[in-house]
Amino acid sequence: MNNLPVLSYLDEFRASGPAGRLLDRLHRRPERPVRIMEVCGTHTMAISRHGIRQASPAWLRLISGPGCPVCVTSNYDIDSFIEMSLLPGVIAASFGDMLKVPGTRMGLGGARARGARVEIVYSTLDALRLARENPDCKVIFFGVGFETTAPTVAAAIAAARQSGASNFFVYSAHKLVPPALSALCRMPGLAVDAFLCPGHVSAIIGADPYRPLAERGIPCVISGFETVDILQSLNMILDQLDSGDCRVEVEYARGVRPGGNPAALEMMNSVFAPCDAGWRGLGTIPASGLTIREEFAAHDAARVFAVDASYSREPAGCICGAILTGQKIPPDCRRFARTCTPDHPVGPCMVSSEGTCAAYYQYEFQD
Amino acid sequence: MCLAVPAKIIETDGQQAIVEIGGLRKQASIVLLPEAVTGDYVLLHAGFAISMIDKKEALETLLLFEELAPPGGRPGLSGPGPEDGDLGLKETPAADDE
Amino acid sequence: MTHDTETVQMAHGSGGRLGRELVESVFSSALANNILNRLDDAACLEVQGRLAFTIDGHVVSPLFFPGGDIGRLSVTGTVNDLAVMGATPLYIALGVVIEEGLPLHTLKLITESMRATAGEAKVEVVTGDTKVVERGAADGVFITTSGIGLIPEGVSPSGRGARPGDAVILSGTLGDHGVAILSCRQGLEFDSMLKSDCAPLNSLVREMLAASVRVHAMRDPTRGGLAAALNEIAAASGVAIEIEEETLPVKPSVRAACELFGLDPLLLANEGKLVAFVPEDDAGSVLAAMRSHPLGAEAAIIGRVVDPAAGAGFSGPFRVFARTVLGGLRIIRMPVGEQLPRIC
Ligand code: SF4
Numbered sequence: 001m002n003n004l005p006v007l008s009y010l011d012e013f014r015a016s017g018p019a020g021r022l023l024d025r026l027h028r029r030p031e032r033p034v035r036i037m038e039v040c041g042t043h044t045m046a047i048s049r050h051g052i053r054q055a056s057p058a059w060l061r062l063i064s065g066p067g068c069p070v071c072v073t074s075n076y077d078i079d080s081f082i083e084m085s086l087l088p089g090v091i092a093a094s095f096g097d098m099l100k101v102p103g104t105r106m107g108l109g110g111a112r113a114r115g116a117r118v119e120i121v122y123s124t125l126d127a128l129r130l131a132r133e134n135p136d137c138k139v140i141f142f143g144v145g146f147e148t149t150a151p152t153v154a155a156a157i158a159a160a161r162q163s164g165a166s167n168f169f170v171y172s173a174h175k176l177v178p179p180a181l182s183a184l185c186r187m188p189g190l191a192v193d194a195f196l197c198p199g200h201v202s203a204i205i206g207a208d209p210y211r212p213l214a215e216r217g218i219p220c221v222i223s224g225f226e227t228v229d230i231l232q233s234l235n236m237i238l239d240q241l242d243s244g245d246c247r248v249e250v251e252y253a254r255g256v257r258p259g260g261n262p263a264a265l266e267m268m269n270s271v272f273a274p275c276d277a278g279w280r281g282l283g284t285i286p287a288s289g290l291t292i293r294e295e296f297a298a299h300d301a302a303r304v305f306a307v308d309a310s311y312s313r314e315p316a317g318c319i320c321g322a323i324l325t326g327q328k329i330p331p332d333c334r335r336f337a338r339t340c341t342p343d344h345p346v347g348p349c350m351v352s353s354e355g356t357c358a359a360y361y362q363y364e365f366q367d
Numbered sequence: 368m369c370l371a372v373p374a375k376i377i378e379t380d381g382q383q384a385i386v387e388i389g390g391l392r393k394q395a396s397i398v399l400l401p402e403a404v405t406g407d408y409v410l411l412h413a414g415f416a417i418s419m420i421d422k423k424e425a426l427e428t429l430l431l432f433e434e435l436a437p438p439g440g441r442p443g444l445s446g447p448g449p450e451d452g453d454l455g456l457k458e459t460p461a462a463d464d465e
Numbered sequence: 466m467t468h469d470t471e472t473v474q475m476a477h478g479s480g481g482r483l484g485r486e487l488v489e490s491v492f493s494s495a496l497a498n499n500i501l502n503r504l505d506d507a508a509c510l511e512v513q514g515r516l517a518f519t520i521d522g523h524v525v526s527p528l529f530f531p532g533g534d535i536g537r538l539s540v541t542g543t544v545n546d547l548a549v550m551g552a553t554p555l556y557i558a559l560g561v562v563i564e565e566g567l568p569l570h571t572l573k574l575i576t577e578s579m580r581a582t583a584g585e586a587k588v589e590v591v592t593g594d595t596k597v598v599e600r601g602a603a604d605g606v607f608i609t610t611s612g613i614g615l616i617p618e619g620v621s622p623s624g625r626g627a628r629p630g631d632a633v634i635l636s637g638t639l640g641d642h643g644v645a646i647l648s649c650r651q652g653l654e655f656d657s658m659l660k661s662d663c664a665p666l667n668s669l670v671r672e673m674l675a676a677s678v679r680v681h682a683m684r685d686p687t688r689g690g691l692a693a694a695l696n697e698i699a700a701a702s703g704v705a706i707e708i709e710e711e712t713l714p715v716k717p718s719v720r721a722a723c724e725l726f727g728l729d730p731l732l733l734a735n736e737g738k739l740v741a742f743v744p745e746d747d748a749g750s751v752l753a754a755m756r757s758h759p760l761g762a763e764a765a766i767i768g769r770v771v772d773p774a775a776g777a778g779f780s781g782p783f784r785v786f787a788r789t790v791l792g793g794l795r796i797i798r799m800p801v802g803e804q805l806p807r808i809c
Contacts, residue, residue, distance in 0.1 A: 008389070009373035009408055009420050010724070016711070016790040018432035023791060042370060051793030069369075095413070096726075096805030122653050122726065122806055123414025125396060148369035149808065152415040155398050200369040203410055203418035227790055228432055254425035255371075255410050255418050264399040264417060342801040354807075363795045370808055372724040389721025393655040411725070413808045 009254065013226040022231035027057050029238055035061045035191055036237055037326050039181060040198035041068035041354025042225050048359035050227045060234070063326040064356040066180050066282060067198060069145045070097045071324060071348045071355050074278045076312040077173040078103040081142045083307035084171065085116040090305075091134060093127035094142040096120045101348045104312050124156035131160070131168035140301045143172040148200045150174045150290055151264035154271035157292065157299050169301040172292055175277055177201050178209040179288035184325060185216065187282075192326060194219040194237040196230070199252040204268075206260030210248045217246050224252035271296055280314070280348070281321030318347035323356050330360040337361060371412040373420055376405050386411060473567045478597030491569070492559075492593060495576040496583065500556075500591040508591035510556055512615060517552035519543055520611040528575065528605050531645045532660025533736070535608055536578035541665045541736055542687070543612040544586045548667040549683035549739055551622045551674060552614030554586060559593035560609040565600045575606065586665035588612070619678050622741075626681035627702035631770040632748035634741045636669065636755055637662065637763040639691055640719040643733030643804075647722060653806060655725075657718040664737035669760045676754035677747035685739045689800050690732040692785070694740055696799040699770075699784035702742075707794070708768030710787040726806035731797060733804070742770060 038044055044064045047053050053062050066072045082103050085092030092108065099108050099120060112118040117137075121127045124141060131139035143153045153170055160168040177198060184190060195218060197210055202222040210220040219240035223233035233251040240246055250256050268290070277289025292300040314321070317335050322328040330336045330349070340346040342358055349355035374386035374395065382398040388411070397403045400416040409416035477487045493501055500508045523539040540557065547554040559579075563572065583590055645661040647653055666685065673680055682702065686694035691713075699706045715723075715730045723730050737760060743751045748766060755761030773784060785797040 007408075007422065007425055009425055010389075012425075012429055014790070015432075019790050020792070022432070040369075049789075049795060051789040051791050051795050054793045054795075055789075055791040095808040097807040099805055100802070120653075120805060122808065123396075125414055126653075145808070146369060148371070148412055148417065151399050151417070152396075152413050155396065155415065198369070200371045200410065200412060200417070203371070224428075229428075232428075232432065251428070254421050254428060257418070257421075261399065261418055263401055267399060362798060370725075370727050372721070388725055389717040391655050391657040391659070391718045391721045391725070393725070 013224065013228055015228070019227045019231060022228060022235060023055055025235050026060065026231065026238070029057070031057070031059045033059055033061070034193050034238065034241065035063055036194045036196055036234065037063050037065040037192045038196040039065040039067040039177065040196075040201070041071070042200075043067065043196060043198070043223065043230065044356055044359050045354050046225055046227065046230060048363040051363075052227060052230055053364065056234070063192070063329070064323070065184065065195075065326050066279060066324045068349070068354040068356070069149070069175065070101055070351070071320065072175055072279045072281065073101075073144050073173050073348070074280050074312075075104050075314055076278065076309055077171070078107075079105070079309035079312045080302070080307055081140070081171050082106060082108060082111050083309055084140050084301060084305050085111045085118060086114065087305060087307070089137050090117070091130055091137045091139045092116060092118045092142065093121050093130055093139055094118065095122075095144070098142055098144060100345070100351045102315070102345060102351070124153050125159070128156045128160055128165060128168055131165045135167060138167050138169060140169045140171055140305070143170045143174055146175055146177050146198070146201050147204045147268070150272060151204060151268040154267045157271050157296050158267065160299055161296060166298065169299050169304055170292065171301040172272065172290055174272065174290040175279065176274065176288050176290065178205070179285050180279060180282060181210070181213055183282055183285045183288070185213065185218065187325060190325065190327065192218065193241065194221070196233055196237070197222040199224050199255060202250070202252070202256045202260065204261050204264050206256070207248045207250055207258045214246045214248050219246045220248045222248070222250045222252050222256055224255065281324035315346045320347040320349045320357070323349055330357040333357070369412055371410040371417060373408055374411040374416070376403055376407045376409060376416070378405055379403070384416065386416070471569060473563050473565060473569060473572060473597055475565050475597055475599065477563070478595065484595070488595060491572050491576050492595070495573070495580045496590040498589045498591070500589065501593075508556065508558070510591065510613075512555065512613070515616040517547050517550045517614045517616055518611070519546040520609065521546060522607065522609045524604065524607050525646070526604055527649050528571065530649055530661055532641075533663035534575055534578050535606060536575035537582045537663050538736060539608040539610045540579050540582040540586060540588070541663055543610040544588060544665040544667055545685040545737075545739070547612050547614035548665070548670040549622065549685050550614070550616065551620040551670065551680070551683070552616045553671070554588045554612055554614040554667050556591045556613050557583065557588050558611040559590050561593065561595045562603050562607040563595060563597050564603040564605055565597055567605055572606065582665060586667055617674070620674055622680045622683045624682055624684060624698055624701040627698050627704050627706075627742040627770050628681055628744070629704055629770050629772040630745050631681055631742040632745050632766050633695075633706060633708060633768040633770065634743055634748065634752055634755065635691070635714065635765055635767045636666070636739045636741070636761045637737075638714045638716045638719065639735060639738070640715060640723070640730040640733030642736040643690070644719045644722045646734070647726070647806070653726070655722070657722070659716065659718045662735055662737035664760055666737060666739055666760060669739070669755065669758045672754045672758050673741065673751050676750045677743060679744050679747050680741055680751065681744065682742040683739050686735050688734050690730070690734060691740060692729075692731040692797050692800050695785045695797065698742065703773065705771045705773040705784045705786065706768060707771050707786050707788065708797070710789065712765055712767050714763050714765050727808070728804055728806065732800045745769075
C-alpha cells in the first residue's frame with residue numbers, strides 16, 4: 001500500500017510561503033560580494049520572471065552564462081541550416097525556438113517567406129514522421145540543444161536508420177555544457193564564484209561532470225526550476241562558500257540521479273561523437289560539440305548537403321558574446337531596447353525567449 | 368535550458384507510452400528511459416521521458432522547504448493535488464514508504 | 466448537369482448560374498431572414514440611436530477545432546467586438562473567400578454553425594458576398610464579418626475609460642481557445658477534454674450592464690491574449706494596471722500545455738472571454754451578475770487600476786505589471802508576434 005501523498009511535482013513546488021522564508025534566509029546572510037552564474041536558459045527566465053534578481057540582496061549578483069542553446073549557436077550554423085532549407089525538395093524541421101533567430105542574411109522565418117518549407121515540431125519523432133509522410137521530400141532537422149536534447153535527436157537518427165527512412169537528416173549543432181563551463185573558468189578576467197547548474201542537462205549527465213569545477217573551488221549546485229528551488233540552491237551555494245567546502249550538490253534530487261541517465265547517455269554516444277564546436281561568445285572549444293558518427297553519415301545533413309555559408313558574420317554592435325559569458329549585462333549593450341528589441345532583434349539573445357536580453361527586456365527592464 | 372515537465376505514464380507499448388500532464392494526454396517515447404512503467408512519474412522533454420521523478424526525494428525537498436519555512440506564510444502544501452484534495456504531507460512523513 | 470456538385474469550383478464565383486446556386490443552396494437557405502431573403506445589393510435597415518460598427522477578418526487552421534469552427538468564430542468575433550462597447554449587436558454582413566476545391570459539405574457545415582451562433586447571439590446576417598479563388602490562394606475559407614449594434618442610453622464603456630481604483634474583472638479561464646487550436650496543430654497534437662471558449666458574450670454584457678452602467682471599459686482578449694488587452698486599455702486610458710498572477714483563472718490542462726510548450730497563458734488567445742474595468746464600489750455587484758451567467762461562472766477580480774505616476778517604482782512606457790510570488794512586480798509587455806512552442 002502506498003500511503004505517500006499524491007504529488008503533481010509541480011504545484012507543491014509553487015507555494016509562496018516557503019519562497020518568502022527562503023528569501024529571508026538569503027537576506028540574513030553576511031553581506032559580501034558574490035557572483036553566481038546560472039547556465040540554463042530556463043533558470044534565466046525564471047529569475048527574471050519571478051523577480052528573483054529584484055528580490056535578492058544587492059550584494060548577490062546573478063549573472064547569466066551560456067545557457068540558452070539557441071543563443072550559443074553560431075551564425076555559421078544558423079546560416080548553413082537556412083541555406084539547406086532553401087534547397088529544392090527540402091522540408092526544414094526545427095523546434096519553435098529557432099524560427100525567429102536572425103541569421104546573417106535572414107532567419108528561418110525569412111526563409112519561409114521566400115518559399116522554404118519550414119515546419120515547427122515539438123519532438124524529433126515528429127520530424128521523423130514528417131519524413132515518412134513525405135517520401136518525396138528530404139526532411140532536415142536542426143539539431144540544437146545540450147545534453148538534454150541530444151539523446152532525443154540521437155534516438156530519432158537511430159530510428160531513421162533502423163526503419164530505412166533515408167530521407168531524414170539532422171544538421172547537428174549540439175553543444176555540451178561541462179566543456180563550456182571549464183572554458184569559461186579559463187577565460188581571463190572572469191569572476192564567477194559559483195555555478196547554478198542546469199537541472200535537466202544534469203538529469204542526463206548526472207553530477208560527476210561538474211566535479212573538476214568544484215575541485216577548483218567553485219561550488220556547483222544542480223537546481224530545479226521553481227522559485228523555491230532556485231532560492232534554496234542559492235542558499236546551498238552560499239553555505240558552501242561560507243564553509244569553504246566546495247562540492248557538487250543536487251538540490252533537484254527529485255529529477256537528477258548522481259549518475260544521470262545511462263540509457264540516454266548510451267544513445268547519445270552511440271550516434272554522436274564529441275567534436276570541437278564554435279560557440280557564440282566563447283569561440284571554438286575543444287570537444288564541446290557533437291558530430292554524427294560515420295556509421296550514421298547517411299543521415300548527416302552536413303555531409304550530404306553542400307551549402308556555402310562562408311558569408312556568415314556575427315551581427316554588428318551586438319555584445320551577445322560578452323553577455324553569454326557573464327562579462328556584460330544587457331543594459332550594457334548600446335543597442336539594447338533602442339535598436340534591438342524583440343520586434344526587431346539584432347542578436348539571438350533578444351529573440352529566444354530564454355535569451356538573457358529578451359528576459360531582461362521582457363520582465364525587468366526599466367528606463 | 369531545456370524545458371521538461373513532470374508527466375505520469377498512463378500506458379506503455381514497447382518504446383511508446385501515453386503520458387498525462389495536468390489532464391492532457393500525449394504520445395511520448397520511453398526509449399531513453401526503458402525502466403519506466405505505467406504509473407511512474409517522469410520528466411518529459413521534447414516528447415521523450417528523460418528521467419524518473421523520485422517521490423521520496425521530492426517529499427524530502429518539500430519537507431526541507433517546510434522546515435526552513437515554518438507555517439506562517441501562506442500554507443504551502445494545502446492546495447489540491449491533481450488526484451486528491453489533500454496532500455496530507457505532515458500526516459504521512461516520507462519515511463513511511465510503501 | 467456536368468458540373469461537380471461535391472466541391473466549390475471557380476465557376477461558383479463567376480456570378481452566373483452556379484454562383485447563384487451556391488448562394489441560395491448554402492447561404493441564404495441557412496441564414497434566411499426577411500432582410501437577407503430579398504438578396505438586394507444592400508440591406509435596408511431601420512435603426513435609431515447611437516451605433517457601434519465593427520469589422521473583423523477570420524482565418525483559422527484547422528477550420529474545425531474542439532469547441533468551434535470558423536463559422537462560429539466569425540459570428541462571435543464581431544458580436545463580441547460590439548458587445549464590449551456596450552452595444553446590443555443587431556446585424557451582420559458577411560464576406561466569404563472560398564478556396565477552389567473546398568467540399569460543399571464543409572461549407573454547409575460552416576454556414577450551419579454561423580446560423581446557430583447568430584441565433585444564439587440574436588443577430589441577423591443581412592447581407593453578404595462570396596468569392597472563389599484558385600487553389601492555394603486561400604486556406605480553405607476566409608470569412609470577414611462586419612456588424613452594427615445599438616448602444617443603449619447612458620452606457621459608454623470604451624477602451625479609454627479605465628480609471629485608477631477600478632477593479633479588473635476577468636470573465637473566466639484564460640487560454641482555452643489558444644490551447645484548443647494548438648492541440649490540433651500538426652506535430653503538436655495532444656488529447657485533452659479542452660474546448661475553445663468561442664461564444665457570443667452579448668448576453669453576459671447585458672447582465673453586467675444591468676448590474677452597473679458604470680462599467681468603464683471592456684475588451685475581449687483575443688489574439689495577443691490578456692497581455693495585449695490590458696496593455697491597450699492601459700495605454701488608451703492613461704493608467705497603469707497591476708494584476709495578481711496567482712488569481713488568474715487558468716484550467717489545469719491549459720496550464721499543462723503551457724508548461725509543455727513553454728507558453729504563457731497571458732498571451733494565449735481567447736474567443737469567449739472579456740476583461741472589464743469597474744469602479745470598486747460596483748465590482749461586487751458586477752462580479753455577482755457575471756457569476757450567475759453561464760459564461761461568467763468563473764469570473765474573478767484579477768487586479769486593479771492604479772495611477773501611473775504611483776507606478777510602484779517603475780517608470781518608462783510600461784503600464785501593466787504582475788505581482789510575483791516574491792512580492793515584487795514584473796512588467797507585462799505588449800506581446801510581440803506569434804507565440805511559438807519552444808523546447809529549449
Ligand atoms: S541587446 Fe541585442 S544587440 Fe545587444 S547584446 Fe542583446 S541581442 Fe545583441
